[in-house]
Structure formats: structure tokens, C-alpha cells
Amino acid sequence: MGDTAMWQGFGGKVLLPGGKGYDAARQVWNAMVDRRPRLIVQCTSVEDVVLAVRNARALDLEIGVKCGGHSVLGLSLPEDGITIDLTPMAAVRVDPERKRAWIQGGALLGALDTATQEHGLATTAGNVSHTGVGGLTLGGGMGWLARQYGLSCDNVISCQVVTAAGDVITASRDEHPDLFWGLRGGGGNFGVVTEFEFQLHDIGTRTLSVELDFPVDGAAGVVAAWRDLSATAPRQATFAATVAGGVVSLGFVWIGDPEAGRTYARDLESLGTPIAERIVELSYVELQTREDTVEGHLIRRYWKGHYFRELSDAAIEALLLHDPEVGASLQAYGGAIAEVADDDTAFSQRDVAFEYVAATRWTDPDEDEQRIRRARESAARLEPFASGMYVNVISDEGLAGVSRAYSPAKLTRLSAVKRTYDPDNVFHLNHNISPTPEPAGG
Numbered sequence: 001m002g003d004t005a006m007w008q009g010f011g012g013k014v015l016l017p018g019g020k021g022y023d024a025a026r027q028v029w030n031a032m033v034d035r036r037p038r039l040i041v042q043c044t045s046v047e048d049v050v051l052a053v054r055n056a057r058a059l060d061l062e063i064g065v066k067c068g069g070h071s072v073l074g075l076s077l078p079e080d081g082i083t084i085d086l087t088p089m090a091a092v093r094v095d096p097e098r099k100r101a102w103i104q105g106g107a108l109l110g111a112l113d114t115a116t117q118e119h120g121l122a123t124t125a126g127n128v129s130h131t132g133v134g135g136l137t138l139g140g141g142m143g144w145l146a147r148q149y150g151l152s153c154d155n156v157i158s159c160q161v162v163t164a165a166g167d168v169i170t171a172s173r174d175e176h177p178d179l180f181w182g183l184r185g186g187g188g189n190f191g192v193v194t195e196f197e198f199q200l201h202d203i204g205t206r207t208l209s210v211e212l213d214f215p216v217d218g219a220a221g222v223v224a225a226w227r228d229l230s231a232t233a234p235r236q237a238t239f240a241a242t243v244a245g246g247v248v249s250l251g252f253v254w255i256g257d258p259e260a261g262r263t264y265a266r267d268l269e270s271l272g273t274p275i276a277e278r279i280v281e282l283s284y285v286e287l288q289t290r291e292d293t294v295e296g297h298l299i300r301r302y303w304k305g306h307y308f309r310e311l312s313d314a315a316i317e318a319l320l321l322h323d324p325e326v327g328a329s330l331q332a333y334g335g336a337i338a339e340v341a342d343d344d345t346a347f348s349q350r351d352v353a354f355e356y357v358a359a360t361r362w363t364d365p366d367e368d369e370q371r372i373r374r375a376r377e378s379a380a381r382l383e384p385f386a387s388g389m390y391v392n393v394i395s396d397e398g399l400a401g402v403s404r405a406y407s408p409a410k411l412t413r414l415s416a417v418k419r420t421y422d423p424d425n426v427f428h429l430n431h432n433i434s435p436t437p438e439p440a441g442g
């Protein structure tokens with residue numbers, strides 16, 4: 001850890017292998033990840049983060065940055081490196097008059113949703129409350145509000161950032177606009193964000209969830225009809241589907257007056273008679289936490305994702321051939337996501353119709369190989385129809401995944417931002433943008 005004098009003035013905890021709290025702090029969402037950093041430094045302030053970055057560089061340690069710990073590869077934990085653990089920095093401050101929230105860089109989505117909903121406000125966040133605001137927002141941030149208000153990154157007004165040089169700067173439309181552009185979709189490549197300022201929206205507190213189940217056999221026409229309805233759906237509705245265990249579940253999540261959602265749900269009667277249906281009113285906070293248990297920790301995980309600009313009939317046929325033990329999900333984009341100009345943010349592919357994820361979970365390490373193979377096979381069937389992928393669901397694709405997430409033009413621009421703020425690629429445990437001009441993977 002270097003000499004103790006190095007950490008003088010550090011307000012948080014420095015955890016070492018074998019020491020108290022170390023094993024708990026190196027646990028991340030995916031139980032496949034079992035790495036042992038040489039140091040885990042739990043930061044409590046921006047000054048702690050500055051010291052951590054400077055000391056990591058002085059010690060020549062590989063840096064991982066941890067917020068929610070939900071990257072599927074566990075990128076926050078470098079073997080024998082240093083984890084800059086932001087989780088103690090989880091405060092959320094809300095100004096209901098100005099409809100703004102200031103969220104520290106280690107906060108989870110649940111903290112954001114709970115604090116803003118006290119005022120009937122919210123901003124776009126993901127679907128599982130123990131995901132980190134940091135990783136989710138920096139990669140884009142898709143959620144049930146995105147069709148109304150844009151992605152999480154579209155709602156960021158400013159970021160406080162500790163750079164690779166250990167400087168503290170603010171990025172916004174007016175200050176360091178190149179960095180601000182890169183932080184909205186470019187992932188954790190450019191520095192450690194210690195605070196996000198978000199735009200909030202009056203959303204009330206009520207939602208409706210509509211799910212209709214059909215047997216997978218013979219469901220192609222039903223899925224195609226659901227897809228066609230999605231294209232003209234009001235923005236309150238985000239169409240979502242899952243395929244698992246021989247059942248395809250089709251419907252939407254509605255944010256707004258549930259009665260209006262129920263009225264709109266009648267359009268789904270044209271799909272035919274389902275074998276089961278669940279039409280449930282939930283508070284927004286209930287909606288945002290309802291997958292928390294099924295998506296919980298201590299389970300082995302693997303996933304693969306694609307974006308579809310259009311979900312063709314042939315793609316639907318391939319989807320329905322999915323391995324019944326590998327879950328597939330679809331979530332619709334469109335609306336406000338597609339209205340932001342493509343060059344306004346690093347986030348790419350705003351014109352997609354659906355995001356797809358094949359996800360598998362298990363507990364026995366002996367099953368690792370076959371589980372991963374089966375998920376890959378299911379996702380491979382869909383790959384010919386894909387237009388790219390979401391950076392936040394890249395798993396083991398490496399630079400090929402980065403090239404699928406961004407256009408060549410975006411990669412060139414991201415590289416330029418990287419050269420300005422992190423020319424030595426100090427922050428490389430992420431979906432890495434190379435500081436050299438060649439497109440990653442090219």
C-alpha cells in the first residue's frame with residue numbers, strides 16, 4: 001500500500017487483504033467475479049478521490065472504480081490493483097423548486113428514486129435499484145422514463161470530475177464541453193465522477209405494468225403484432241417482452257395515470273387470448289424495485305446484448321428459438337431518446353427500436369462452461385439482425401463490443417477526448433476508449 005504517510009489526510013478506509021471489511025468490499029453483483037485488489041480505498045469526499053488517484057499512480061497500480069459493482073465483468077476489481085470504492089459517497093440532495101438533484105458518484109439508483117419521489121419527481125434510472133448511478137449514467141442509462149425524458153445521461157446537467165492528473169473540474173455544456181460530451185455515453189473512461197447534477201421531472205408516483213403470456217410455440221404472429229403496436233405507442237408506454245421457459249410474455253410499462261394505461265392496454269386485446277395476464281398498478285418506487293430480488297447478488301451470471309433498429313419477422317422467429325433456460329428480454333427505445341441529436345452525446349444508436357439481452361444465472365461453478373455456451377448460442381442466432389449493442393451490456397466482447405457500441409466517427413471523437421483528459425489511459429478498466437486515433441478494435 002506504500003507507506004502510511006501516503007494516506008495521511010485520507011478520510012475514508014484503506015482496506016487490505018485479510019483485513020476487516022475487505023472481503024465484503026470486494027463482492028460485486030456477479031458471483032463469477034472473485035478478484036483480490038491489493039488495496040480497496042473507500043472514499044468519503046472528493047479530496048479522498050484525488051488522493052486515491054494520485055497514490056494509485058505513484059504506486060503504479062491498475063485502477064478500478066466502483067459504484068454499484070454491477071458491471072457484469074466486475075471491472076471495479078483489478079487483481080492486485082486498487083479499487084477506488086465510491087460507495088460511501090452516496091448522498092442525494094434534491095431541490096424540488098428547481099427540479100434538480102445532486103447525487104454523489106457512489107450512489108445507487110434506489111437512493112435517487114427514493115429522494116426524488118418524495119416530491120413526486122424523478123429522472124430516468126434503470127430497472128433494478130441496487131445498480132449504480134455512476135456506471136449506468138456514464139454509459140447512457142435506459143429506463144422506463146427514457147421515452148418521455150431521454151436517457152439518464154440526457155438528464156445530466158453537470159458532473160464534478162477527478163481527472164487522471166488528480167485535478168477536480170466541472171463538466172457541463174459551458175465548462176469542458178468536450179468532456180461533458182464524452183461523459184454522456186462514453187463510460188468511465190475520462191475520470192472519476194464524484195457528483196452528478198440531474199434534471200428532474202414531475203412524474204407523480206403511479207405506474208401500471210401490463211404482461212400477457214403466450215406459449216412460445218406459434219407465437220411469431222403475436223410477437224409481430226405487439227412489435228407493430230410498439231411503433232406507435234404513446235411515450236408513457238415502454239414496450240417490454242421476455243422469452244423464458246417456453247413462454248413469451250408481452251406488454252408494456254406505463255408511467256403516468258394508471259387509468260389511461262388501462263385504457264391503452266385494450267389495444268393489446270388484438271393480440272389474442274393469453275394463457276395468463278398480469279395487469280398491476282404499482283407506485284413508481286415499487287416498480288423500480290420489483291426486480292431487485294430476482295436480479296440479486298451472489299449468483300453466477302452471463303449475458304449478451306444486441307440492439308435492433310428493426311425487429312424483423314425473421315428476427316422474431318430466431319428469438320422464439322431461444323434456449324428455454326436462457327432468458328431473453330426486449331425493451332423498446334424511441335420517443336425522447338431518438339429526439340436528441342446524434343452528435344449531442346457520446347451515446348450512440350439513438351434510432352434503435354429494441355434492446356435485447358440474453359441472460360443466464362446459475363450457482364454451481366461446474367456449470368459455468370455450458371451456461372455460457374448456451375447463452376452465446378442463443379444470442380448468436382439473433383446477431384445477423386442486430387444493428388449494434390449497448391455499451392453497458394458489453395460482457396466479454398472486449399474491443400469488438402466497443403466497436404459495436406459506437407460508430408467509427410464517435411470512436412474518433414471519443415479518442416480525442418481521451419487524449420485530452422487521460423492520455424496515459426489510467427482509467428482503462430472499462431469499455432475502453434483508446435487514446436490513439438485509430439478506432440478501438442480497428
Ligand code: FAD
Binds near residue numbers: 188
Ligand atoms: P460498477 O461495476 O461499479 O461500475 C461500472 C463501471 O462504470 C466502472 O468500471 C467504471 O468504469 C464506471 N464507473 C462507475 N461509477 C463511476 C463514477 N462515479 N465515475 C467514473 N466511473 C464510474 N443499464 C441500463 O441502462 N438500464 C437498466 O435498467 C439496467 N439494469 C441493470 C440491472 C442489473 C441487475 C445489472 C447488473 C445491470 C443493469 N444495467 C442497466 C447495466 C448497468 O448500467 C451497467 O452494468 C453499469 O456498468 C452498472 O454500473 P455500476 O455503477 O453499478 O457498476
